[in-house]
Amino acid sequence: MYIYTTLKPSRKSHGTGLKKAAVNRNMCSLMSNYCCLLCPCQVRKKMTILILGLDNAGKTTLVKGLQKESTCDIAPTVGFSRADLHIDRFDVTMFDLGGSPNIRAIWQNYYADAHGAVFVVDSSDQSRIAEARDAVTGILMHPQIAGKPVLVLANKQDNERALCEADIIEHLSLEQLVNKNKCLCKIEKCSAVQVKGPKGEYCGLTSLRWLLATINGDHAKLHQRVLQDSAEQKQHQEAERKERYERVRLARLQRCKVGRAKGGGVY
Ligand SMILES: Nc1nc2c(ncn2[C@@H]2O[C@H](COP(=O)(O)OP(=O)(O)OP(=O)(O)O)[C@@H](O)[C@H]2O)c(=O)[nH]1
Numbered sequence: 133m134y135i136y137t138t139l140k141p142s143r144k145s146h147g148t149g150l151k152k153a154a155v156n157r158n159m160c161s162l163m164s165n166y167c168c169l170l171c172p173c174q175v176r177k178k179m180t181i182l183i184l185g186l187d188n189a190g191k192t193t194l195v196k197g198l199q200k201e202s203t204c205d206i207a208p209t210v211g212f213s214r215a216d217l218h219i220d221r222f223d224v225t226m227f228d229l230g231g232s233p234n235i236r237a238i239w240q241n242y243y244a245d246a247h248g249a250v251f252v253v254d255s256s257d258q259s260r261i262a263e264a265r266d267a268v269t270g271i272l273m274h275p276q277i278a279g280k281p282v283l284v285l286a287n288k289q290d291n292e293r294a295l296c297e298a299d300i301i302e303h304l305s306l307e308q309l310v311n312k313n314k315c316l317c318k319i320e321k322c323s324a325v326q327v328k329g330p331k332g333e334y335c336g337l338t339s340l341r342w343l344l345a346t347i348n349g350d351h352a353k354l355h356q357r358v359l360q361d362s363a364e365q366k367q368h369q370e371a372e373r374k375e376r377y378e379r380v381r382l383a384r385l386q387r388c389k390v391g392r393a394k395g396g397g398v399y
């Protein structure tokens with residue numbers, strides 16, 4: 133069985149697989165870091181990350197925290213917002229996508245462009261954990277996301293009712309999901325409203341560094357996939373646009389014919 137997770141069991145045991153470190157991957161990552169030092173032209177790599185999760189999970193708060201902006205009074209995201217950040221030696225574009233049910237349909241329009249994703253969970257809201265499981269299942273099973281690295285943030289840990297990482301893994305069926313879809317995955321606790329985490333820096337940033345390093349370790353392959361999927365998506369969208377145009381043109385033509393047959397004027 134392939135183990136594609138570095139999930140850390142914190143309270144309960146989750147089988148032997150979870151404890152295995154991805155040694156080869158880390159070696160590749162180290163080698164690629166070393167190559168970057170030797171080759172200055174490759175120093176700043178571009179990465180696109182999607183920030184996904186249910187409405188009210190704390191996605192925008194997280195992005196604001198990463199941008200060192202105020203995390204107070206944040207309105208629900210209608211559509212999406214884009215943030216460009218320089219983190220270490222990476223140029224990171226983040227798409228913070230609105231999580232309300234009527235907006236979730238647009239998420240898939242962004243999958244092709246993503247090198248990886250962050251899934252934010254409101255750990256304090258057990259009443260919506262099944263909905264979060266359905267959402268994360270849909271994301272990881274999508275052919276344009278499967279195989280890409282995913283960071284799961286168990287947010288709102290400042291709330292005393294918050295579920296721990298082990299509970300979130302269980303409720304989201306995360307182990308089965310990441311293994312089935314071959315997604316490298318890590319789960320981290322987070323409180324997006326708190327400016328400093330236990331390691332002295334913003335909690336979201338510490339966690340995000342894992343995602344960036346993981347993408348960096350497989351950047352050439354992931355980037356090739358992004359280019360190919362994005363090109364295919366554009367072609368598909370263009371074909372759909374032409375088809376729509378043709379449908380409208382034929383409908384108009386038909387209306388004109390009917391109008392003429394009835395002896396009326398042409399509109
Ligand atoms: N206590 C607590 N509240 C948080 C935390 N993170 C976010 N919130 C609050 O949760 C609410 C929703 O946060 P948002 O960042 O707007 O959530 P979102 O996921 O972007 O929601 P949509 O844009 O609707 O998809 C806000 O009132 C935040 O202040 C956290 O770590 N702890």
Ligand SMILES: [Mg+2]
Pocket residue numbers: 191192193207208209228229230231
């Ligand atoms: Mg938002």
